[in-house]
Amino acid sequence: MADDGMLVNFSLSDEIIRSKPVFKGGRWRDRLSAKRSLRPRQPKPTPTENETSPATSHPAEHVVEGTGDPLSRPRKRQKLEPRSRSTPKNSNVEKEIISSLFTYNPSAQAPAENPQQDEQIAEPSNAPLPDGIETFTSLGLSPTLSSHLLTKLSLKSPTAIQASAIRQLLSDDDDAFIQAETGSGKTLAYLLPIVQRIMAISTKRENSALKLDRKAGLFAIILSPTRELASQISHVLSLILARTPFIVASTVIGGEKLKSEKSRLRKGLNILVATPGRLVDHLDNTEVLDVSQVRWLVLDEGDRLMELGFEKAIQAIVERLEKGNKFTMEQTEGAAGSLTEFLPKRRVTILCSATMKLTAQRLGEISLKDAVYLKAEPKPLSQTSGNTSSEALAEDNSEEKAFQAPSQLKQSYIIVPPKQRLVSLAALLKQTFARRGSVMKAIVFLSCADSVDFHFEVFARDLDSTSTEESKKIIPTSKQSTMSLCQSLTSKINPGLIIYRLHGSLPQPVRKSTLQAFSQSADPAILLCTDVASRGLDLPNIDLVIEYDPPFSTDDHLHRIGRTARAGKAGRAECFIMPGAEEGYIEVLKEGIAGGKLIRHDAEGILRKGFAIDKRAKSQKAENNKNGADEGPKDWEEAATEYQLDVERWVISDSRAGEMARRAYVSHVRAYATHVSHERDMFDVKSLHLGHLAKAFALRERPGKMGRGGVAKSSSSTRGRKQDREEGKRTIGKSASKKAIDVLATEASSSLNRSRREVNTDAVVSDGKDAARRTRVKMKEHMAVASEFNIG
Numbered sequence: 001m002a003d004d005g006m007l008v009n010f011s012l013s014d015e016i017i018r019s020k021p022v023f024k025g026g027r028w029r030d031r032l033s034a035k036r037s038l039r040p041r042q043p044k045p046t047p048t049e050n051e052t053s054p055a056t057s058h059p060a061e062h063v064v065e066g067t068g069d070p071l072s073r074p075r076k077r078q079k080l081e082p083r084s085r086s087t088p089k090n091s092n093v094e095k096e097i098i099s100s101l102f103t104y105n106p107s108a109q110a111p112a113e114n115p116q117q118d119e120q121i122a123e124p125s126n127a128p129l130p131d132g133i134e135t136f137t138s139l140g141l142s143p144t145l146s147s148h149l150l151t152k153l154s155l156k157s158p159t160a161i162q163a164s165a166i167r168q169l170l171s172d173d174d175d176a177f178i179q180a181e182t183g184s185g186k187t188l189a190y191l192l193p194i195v196q197r198i199m200a201i202s203t204k205r206e207n208s209a210l211k212l213d214r215k216a217g218l219f220a221i222i223l224s225p226t227r228e229l230a231s232q233i234s235h236v237l238s239l240i241l242a243r244t245p246f247i248v249a250s251t252v253i254g255g256e257k258l259k260s261e262k263s264r265l266r267k268g269l270n271i272l273v274a275t276p277g278r279l280v281d282h283l284d285n286t287e288v289l290d291v292s293q294v295r296w297l298v299l300d301e302g303d304r305l306m307e308l309g310f311e312k313a314i315q316a317i318v319e320r321l322e323k324g325n326k327f328t329m330e331q332t333e334g335a336a337g338s339l340t341e342f343l344p345k346r347r348v349t350i351l352c353s354a355t356m357k358l359t360a361q362r363l364g365e366i367s368l369k370d371a372v373y374l375k376a377e378p379k380p381l382s383q384t385s386g387n388t389s390s391e392a393l394a395e396d397n398s399e400e401k402a403f404q405a406p407s408q409l410k411q412s413y414i415i416v417p418p419k420q421r422l423v424s425l426a427a428l429l430k431q432t433f434a435r436r437g438s439v440m441k442a443i444v445f446l447s448c449a450d451s452v453d454f455h456f457e458v459f460a461r462d463l464d465s466t467s468t469e470e471s472k473k474i475i476p477t478s479k480q481s482t483m484s485l486c487q488s489l490t491s492k493i494n495p496g497l498i499i500y501r502l503h504g505s506l507p508q509p510v511r512k513s514t515l516q517a518f519s520q521s522a523d524p525a526i527l528l529c530t531d532v533a534s535r536g537l538d539l540p541n542i543d544l545v546i547e548y549d550p551p552f553s554t555d556d557h558l559h560r561i562g563r564t565a566r567a568g569k570a571g572r573a574e575c576f577i578m579p580g581a582e583e584g585y586i587e588v589l590k591e592g593i594a595g596g597k598l599i600r601h602d603a604e605g606i607l608r609k610g611f612a613i614d615k616r617a618k619s620q621k622a623e624n625n626k627n628g629a630d631e632g633p634k635d636w637e638e639a640a641t642e643y644q645l646d647v648e649r650w651v652i653s654d655s656r657a658g659e660m661a662r663r664a665y666v667s668h669v670r671a672y673a674t675h676v677s678h679e680r681d682m683f684d685v686k687s688l689h690l691g692h693l694a695k696a697f698a699l700r701e702r703p704g705k706m707g708r709g710g711v712a713k714s715s716s717s718t719r720g721r722k723q724d725r726e727e728g729k730r731t732i733g734k735s736a737s738k739k740a741i742d743v744l745a746t747e748a749s750s751s752l753n754r755s756r757r758e759v760n761t762d763a764v765v766s767d768g769k770d771a772a773r774r775t776r777v778k779m780k781e782h783m784a785v786a787s788e789f790n791i792g
């Protein structure tokens with residue numbers, strides 16, 4: 001198999017090399033063949049510098065692996081690793097042969113677009129309405145609540161979706177389907193009318209037979225797909241309820257002992273924010289949880305609830321509420337002076353989603369009855385509500401509008417060949433944070449937890465010149481840490497850059513504190529994360545979202561980029577695309593753009609800017625040159641190469657780093673195989689150039705063993721290592737590697753299907769304590785998988 005520019009470097013340690021065995025006895029022919037079988041194979045002669053092909057990459061010559069005839073490829077150019085800053089000039093260290101970042105890269109097929117597009121920014125589409133159109137009071141909220149929103153939350157006027165939802169939910173008891181862009185204020189759109197109507201009881205309580213307090217009954221349940229989102233909703237709720245301490249809200253979302261949740265439920269509460277699995281658990285096992293008075297069931301991030309396999313759990317919850325609801329229309333109608341006079345006469349279900357997917361529609365079918373479809377549009381408000389959800393869905397589908405992002409969000413993509421991915425990400429981040437104050441926070445989405453961990457270490461790594469002892473004292477880097485100084489990207493101008501990591505495999509308290517620290521950070525900060533942070537999270541001041549690994553579905557893309565440009569603010573999003581089939585995704589990205597245009601960037605431009613050698617560095621180099629010291633990089637290409645080599649050396653010399661890199665690589669390839677089926681022609685794991693991709697993980701060879709377990713075991717025994725190496729060799733062959741990918745793809749999808757099935761069935765069918773405990777354990781296990789791979 002041609003390795004296409006990647007050379008395999010096996011270095012055998014002394015342990016591996018044994019003394020030659022002596023063969024005695026038997027026939028001489030047998031002894032000879034035994035000796036031969038132990039003799040290592042002679043490597044193919046390496047071409048000399050003179051024999052190598054020219055360094056230039058010619059698009060016409062390039063053959064993408066798996067699609068062309070390897071024999072017709074140009075011969076590989078081998079590059080001798082340039083001396084690093086830390087390598088003395090006269091060192092005797094053997095020069096390594098490595099593949100160059102800038103040769104044999106596939107070229108983009110998409111034509112370059114007009115660079116002037118950068119200038120265009122559309123009017124915000126998710127901002128609060130301009131003064132004078134609507135106020136919270138004009139929508140029917142009490143002056144007390146409205147003035148609280150203004151003084152404590154600085155909310156002057158509602159957004160379009162809030163205007164239509166608040167008016168509807170205050171005056172009618174119909175079910176509702178709220179669909180609006182990310183960052184358009186959907187949380188307050190459903191919370192405010194609920195709180196207003198519960199508060200109304202207290203204002204009239206002189207007339208009422210009952211007193212409104214935590215024991216008065218549980219009136220609203222809000223379901224969220226993730227704990228993070230549930231905590232956020234609960235936080236917003238606590239802000240709104242700050243002036244009404246007699247209304248009590250709480251959460252049951254797991255991550256703490258069931259006992260403490262039970263004791264909170266026992267004390268009584270009026271609004272409950274929950275994750276579906278945990279709520280089912282309590283409905284089954286916590287007798288004090290009385291749902292007989294529940295008037296509102298909110299399903300936030302409806303499509304995500306379905307994607308994570310909560311359909312059966314939600315069905316079970318809906319059934320329990322129907323069975324448990326003691327109040328009837330007759331009881332509540334005309335019950336003047338009673339507590340329930342101001343509450344809905346029937347249970348109202350509200351489904352919320354930024355995307356209109358079939359899954360959300362299915363959830364609507366099982367939970368909504370004749371729902372009103374509420375949508376924020378630039379149409380007059382009178383036209384935005386009033387449709388039934390089914391009419392509206394039909395209308396929406398006929399438009400075939402998959403999704404739309406906020407119009408002021410500046411969206412771009414960058415075409416990066418696989419070998420240059422790591423340096424391009426580094427360059428983009430360097431460039432982004434080059435000026436203090438230009439960008440405060442950026443989120444980088446990656447495909448899997450292992451990749452997040454690896455890249456966190458890459459960027460947090462201490463490079464000789466950029467970190468001071470003083471700064472290291474402030475934020476130490478430890479193996480367990482989710483936060484560190486971003487030492488390999490900091491510049492003298494922006495020395496306080498901090499990097500965070502977040503994924504579903506971290507313990508819940510760590511996830512919570514990491515998000516909190518990132519949100520509250522006054523310093524510029526980068527969050528590396530999986531899709532666990534893509535839904536519903538409202539993190540302040542996110543200026544840039546980078547999709548380093550493309551999303552697993554277009555909906556995920558919308559939610560990821562929706563972490564910026566919230567509530568009318570500006571924001572930028574950049575999606576990494578590899579040349580070739582992935583370029584088909586550009587058209588999909590264009591579909592999601594309401595105003596403005598999709599901007600194209602190329603790796604070269606980003607690398608040029610990110611690794612530009614400034615004047616000061618140039619004069620320093622000249623000085624070094626005079627003194628006979630290392631010259632350092634001459635231009636951006638060398639600087640980028642040096643950055644790459646530095647990471648590669650670290651991965652080679654530090655066994656832990658090597659293991660992380662291999663794990664990240666294998667997990668990434670596995671995750672790549674889980675793209676939704678209708679997008680797999682663009683994201684086909686079988687068309688990945690595995691050798692080039694390895695370079696993006698600072699690996700000079702692709703990890704050989706990609707089957708079960710993913711990474712070659714680091715066995716300490718010589719036999720084990722040899723065996724691993726041999727197995728590795730086997731998978732390096734073309735057909736073997738294809739097989740390995742097939743295995744990965746099958747493993748990934750079957751494990752996800754299994755997770756989904758088990759979550760679906762076990763979450764609900766839990767009879768007895770043991771079954772419930774088993775369910776919890778399984779849910780926990782599988783939801784971690786689900787959230788990482790983002791089941792579509």
Ligand SMILES: Nc1ncnc2c1ncn2[C@@H]1O[C@H](COP(=O)(O)OP(=O)(O)OP(=O)(O)O)[C@@H](O)[C@H]1O
Nearest residue numbers: 128157158159182183184185186187354536538567
């Ligand atoms: N009327 C308003 N005026 C100004 N800011 C608002 C208003 N309503 C909400 N916001 C702010 O907008 C941000 C986004 O709100 P929210 O998280 O509810 O959006 P969302 O529509 O649920 O987004 P997503 O779909 O991503 O979950 C929050 O920071 C919130 O404080």
